[in-house]
Amino acid sequence: MTPKILKVRDLTTRFFTDAGQVNAVSGLNFDLGQGEVLAVVGESGSGKSVTGLSLMDLIEAPGEITDGEIWFRSPQLADELGGQKEKEKEVVDGEYVNVRAVSPAIRQSLCGTEFGMIFQDPGAAFNPSLTVGEQIAEAVECNKRLDRGDTYGLLDLIRDILSPKSSFVSSESYERAIELLDRVDIPDPIDRVDEYPHQFSGGMLQRAMVAQALASDPTVLIADEPTTGLDVTIQAGIVDLLRELRVETGMSILIITHNLGVVSEIADRTAVMYAGELFEVGPTPQVFERPANPYTDGLLGSLPDFDDPNARIEPIPGNVPNLLAHEMPSGCSFADRCPKATEECAEINPPLEDLTEGDDHRVACLHAETTRRVAELSVESPIRADSRVDSGVTNE
Amino acid sequence: MSERTSPERQRRNRTAPDTENEDEGEKTRSESVTPLLRIEDLRKHYVDKQGVAEWVLSKDPGRVRAVDGVSFEVDRGETVGIVGESGCGKSTLARTILGLHEPTDGYIEFAGKDVHEQIASDRKRFARRAQIVFQDPSSCLDPRMTLREIVREPLDIHQVGAKAHRNEKVTELVERVGLSTDQLERYAHEFSGGQRQRIGIARALALDPELIVLDEPTSALDVSVQAQILNLLSELQEEFNLTYLFISHDLSVIRYLCDRVVVMYLGQVAETGPVDAVFERPAHPYTKILLESVPGARNRIGEEAIKSDIPSPRNPPRGCRFHTRCPVVLPPSKYGMEFEQDAWQGIFEYKLRLRSGRLGRERATELAELTDNDGNEETTAKEAVRDSCSIPRVLSDSTAEELLDQSLSALVDGDSEMALKIMNADFESPCEQERPAVVDIDIDTDHRAACLRASDEEGEQ
């Protein structure tokens, strides 16, 4: 079994809005293996994007990560920090470092080096007044400077502003930016490196976003809805690109998406989120073919099947709940829409537990066993189960 | 120009449902034969606003060819899907059909009569027969109106029955689309996305229309809610004998809901036919690529994904609009069919790059540097260009090889104009010159496509 690169424990992120406290992510537990692709799926408001931002430590007011540990495997950093006596236990555990407990400076230095991120809307994630190449080169440069231990302070800024010839970005970083653009298959990178984001199409910009994330050779790539809003031909290109890069660089990818088709193509394991909680996590084929949580089952059943027009879709009744703390039920948050809900469900919020010993498939449902059994029964018509794996294209 | 071969095409085996509308005096006897909606060579171009300055400078206004020569028919009771990527003109098409835009050219016939004449003579009357459901749940309802007001608005405009009758009808509709009548006095923003879409459907149904245009009604919804709406739509269709024109970019939704499909590319129809036929046996390379791109689909190929962008409808490519992205562009007729498709595709790529002005001498040298080969500089540069476009080092056809080499030499010498000139003169694909006519793939099912390859095959048969 591959070692885990990331172990997330009890991650909880809340937003303190005027309308009340929003529990965007509640007590999340999952692992990300080295070189693994883990998909986090869920509908809008399931907290999947907040999970990604929490991992990157990019939650801004009124949001706050209120609880949890994020253990990141970095023997080198663990060595460095190991000597410090106080609170050692909270910070270092063998090869793992709890990035939630390290100093802000170290935390920040991990962003853009070990962790890279692709944002949902590339049009908004690029600064409109700088060229695409410059922004990618900046990422390269930041990473280089961190390696050299260069810090950049106010004085450096003043020097840069005053002498018009000096630039933050060195020409080597600029060359590297061109290479990166070429790597993500942007045609004519030498010309396009000097273009502004608005001159790029959505798909090209998403590729450039990937290039920017690659600038630092990240260990973990967090891709937040990388295909949403793109045309289907372009989507396919991005999925292929991510697949290639994963093989090539061996990085771990956490892909956040609502598109189950994308998941089935790229993810080794799938985590299903609903109302800020993890409902089910397991190897993708298992989750798709034998969903143990009724919500996963319902989600898969809601998708029109692309390859089999005769399969009926069975919608889940009701609506996605809102996450205001005072409106959330005390029991399972899916209970009011769940076909299998019993009275117990309204009271007990089921923990995420192993479905069976050792097969890495965990589920949070009181009726997991029955669901599984029913699902297995229905698998007897193999077409349906098969088609389900393949199904699904929806985008917003 | 596409020439429709026979207007009296054999119709599909679909019985037109009996639409009972006593007050529709213009109902013709031939209704069972005429389609509900017939669109012929429709064009809608947007012309850029021409201000005083443009007028003084006599600058040519830009022109977006959103819809550029589209023809198809919709029979009563069927669901026709219009599918295509962003910028293919599908929404403009829908809105032009409903008379929201004045068409630039072409003809739209609704129940045997010209739509724009109908609108000119009586806007309201036409409104009762054709309605629309929109994409964006956050903008499709007036936030300052309650559910009751929204659904009653069309009834008020048309003064259908007495007040009490209208309220009754509102209750009926609201219940029918699956909303609770307790919520009648709630404002639009108090509903969730799926509920708002239901309200939009209720509003469209209020006037008992024959045709409903569904403009991406589920693309902003979550999958679990999308499924509810899709099922509601098919129930309603059966119950009210509705005809749907369903616009979407989501191929699986199209396949789930539609009987026939129109695949659009850059304002033109690439392929049209029964959903099953088009999805199982696509005849147009674009349709094929579209189907193969669907993530998770069974026949998804992966490696073949197109890397280039969709061209702008402001300045669409000449000839077949898809030729800039097509993997199977026809080779020039003088080299015949024996020209290997791979090699030819490489040459074509080289030509497209030259034309876009992105391949000059400097680029060639840069490419050469990247390969860091020793030896003759010129040869290296040429080979680098060949490699970057995946053209084999030597072409099988010697004349072609000679000409290509000439062009490459010109390029390396810095005369990219000359290089392009050679390519234009000697490597002209029919796909660049001719707009492909719409040809029948299968007459019985009305499966048609607009591709020169398809026409060639038809010609051979």
Added chain:
Amino acid sequence: MKEVLTFLARRSIQGIFVVWGVITTVFLFRVISPTNPAQLMAPDDASPELVRQIEEDLGLTEPIFVQYVNYVIGVVQGDLGFSYMTNTPVLRRILHALPGTLELAVAALLFAVIVSIPLGIFSAMYRGTKIDSTSNLVSLGGVSTPNFWLAIMMVLFISVQFGLLPTSGRPIGLGEATGLLVFQGDFGGLSSWVAHMILPTIALGTYFMALLFRLTRNGVLEEMGKEYILAARGKGLPEPLLMYRYVLRNSLTPVVTVTGLQLGGLIGGSVVVESVFAWPGLGTLFIRSLNVSDWPMMQGILILVGAGYVLTNIAVDFVNAKLNPQVDLA
């Protein structure tokens, strides 16, 4: 370069139409105005014949359309006519008064920009602190205080109470003062110029400063919430660089726009400030002409100010297009 030329051509054509509208409006003012200039120019005991004679000399007996065409042709040729009162060419009088107003407006503009922009950035960065709330309060006062009253209060507290700084007049212009300094090594002229400038500049610039402060602060705050700021943090960009290259540059667009457009407001505002400080500028000239219905003079000033507004507008658009690559010049 080509796109710059097309931009300039396009905007100049639009601008010419606006200026033509300005000229027409101004001409109409004179036509509608009930005063008879001939009556004003003639001595009190003039005979009707004399008045008639003057009317004819002024061209007022011609049909309105002919007068209009003559007027427009005159303006195009740089001839704004003669003052009814002093019978001197309007243009010469205006050019004589212009430096006073321009010096004041530019000084107020500089004062406002120099104070407000750094303060606005600072306030936004340290949002919610004492410095922020104090600056906010001061800016609220700034946008709410009429400039003439501020001027009087400054005179009251600074000049009357403490006898500092002169309260009226403009004994020397900047050009003359610099001349003295350069050719005679005399600092007196320049120091007198500065002393006379201080109060009017603050009085005129305060409103504008407060306005710019608010714009800058809001702009920076808004920019800091954008997704590309998150993305830049995500790639590890140093904070000072982030503030400068991402936040500041992008929040400047509205600031530049308002700075340019307010130049007109400053000239309008200077009418009152000039009147408080007995400042010999366009404002004073305008009020004096208004009191005696000297229409050619008022028309001239209005046309000049209107044309100036059109020009600054073009400049502002140009600068914004340079700042923001999304704006297409053509």
Added chain:
Amino acid sequence: MISDRTRTSLKKELRSNAVATIGVILLLSMIVMALFAPMLAPHDPTDQDSSRNHQPPVFFGGEEEETTRMIDGEIRTVTESNVGSMTHPLGTDSNGRDVLSRTIYGARTSILVAFSAMLVSLVVGTTVGMVSGYYGGNTDTVLMRFVDIVLAFPALLITLAMIGVFGSVNVDIPDPLVVSGLVSGRPTHLTVPITITLAISSVIWVWIARVARGEAIAAKNEEYVIAARTMGMSNWKIIWKHVLPNSITPILVLATIQVASIIIIESSLSFLGFSGTNLSWGYDIAAGRDYLGTSWWLSTVPGLFIVVTVVGINLLGDLLRDALDPGIQRGGL
């Protein structure tokens, strides 16, 4: 006109924002002062008495002095009191008129001009903006070019020019509070400066029109407006029922902020001596300038009232903007 959502967000903003509440209270007290000036003013603002001129505000000292004067044909020695007293809490001016009463009456002029000019601007600006934005095309081009021309002139210059064109037209209307006999010993008429009001409206409406146009363009492309068109609703009805109600909030926010500009323009005009009435803040400030060395309060007091009113309006404007529409920009003078 105001939806539930608007009301709740307004309430919330008021509750959470103490400064804004102060602003609203300040503004309301100014309006009350303007409405009930005859009842609130302790003296007749026009009542002159040279025996008590230049009295400072109460607690600000002053002195008594004996002078000889001709009274009833006799020469007498009288004591003139220049000590601030509660009778004239804010002192008296050079003609012995009560400063407090004058200032209270001054609020009338300011508020009256501000509200009537804003009403005119709102009607004209909204209509032009709606038509221009909704119909677009040539209508839009022509209307907006016209707006450009108006914008090319600084507001104050163009209002002054219009006063030059039309002269100072004022209408005296009977003061209802005095005519009905509720109060006596106060001026029986209140003066409405028609020219100033219309001149100010002629520049303010363009700002309203611009915002209204932008809103109309945005609303026109909303799907509910397109839906109304497919239902066969007429354009005018769509503007009235859908476009206007959904555009009105930012228009009202802008209108509130522009009321502040109007008050400043009005006081500037009266300061320059172009007011139609001498019961106005700007007029008093100008009058007080000549006595800055001796009677500082003459210019100070009315000015403070202007600042307080405008601060109140600006706070209300900021409150409305924060509560309803974060995107709007303030148009300057």
